[in-house]
């Protein structure tokens with residue numbers, strides 16, 4: 051079976067009746083959402099909170115009941131994908147540009163589960179470019195401020211030769227680094243820069259990661 055499908059579907063085993071479930075974004079959690087919809091048709095009672103407009107549309111299409119974030123103060127369980135996961139379960143997210151809403155929902159979740167194929171598990175973060183969401187106003191200045199931190203090489207994300215716009219109306223700077231030795235320090239440094247809305251480092255947030263390898267193997271990884 052496709053590793054993304056295997057990991058994505060496995061996460062549904064942790065969903066229980068009456069939970070508020072954060073619905074992540076991307077091609078792995080897509081399988082989680084499909085499986086959840088199946089379970090709902092069989093009688094599972096949950097409400098979902100989508101982390102992006104794409105996920106919201108998918109959930110509506112599949113008949114998953116949704117609840118608005120404005121009426122919530124916590125989420126029981128959030129399930130999402132990741133671009134990189136290290137052995138401490140620090141993550142890079144935001145390859146799909148949904149990092150801000152994903153982090154907001156993960157931050158109020160009692161449990162936060164990552165689903166990923168084996169290629170996402172790395173010893174050190176940073177091979178995947180780190181996405182940073184910035185406001186369009188003065189983004190060039192924000193980029194210069196980010197560059198002062200070190201050799202981070204932020205590049206404006208483009209789509210069809212124009213800036214990629216997030217669901218929140220912002221831009222993304224993708225940062226090309228050799229490796230990120232101290233993600234907990236970098237996330238603080240980045241978020242202190244005015245103009246930075248959020249960055250794609252998720253540190254000390256993930257409870258466990260469901261990693262699917264080749265030959266239909268699944269490993270549940272807890273931070274070390």
Ligand SMILES: O=C(CO)[C@H](O)[C@H](O)COP(=O)(O)O
Pocket residue numbers: 074075076077078079130131132133142143144145146147148149152
């Ligand atoms: O952070 C994300 C979107 O902002 C995704 O979770 C991440 O990019 C992984 O996506 P995929 O499962 O398609 O590889």
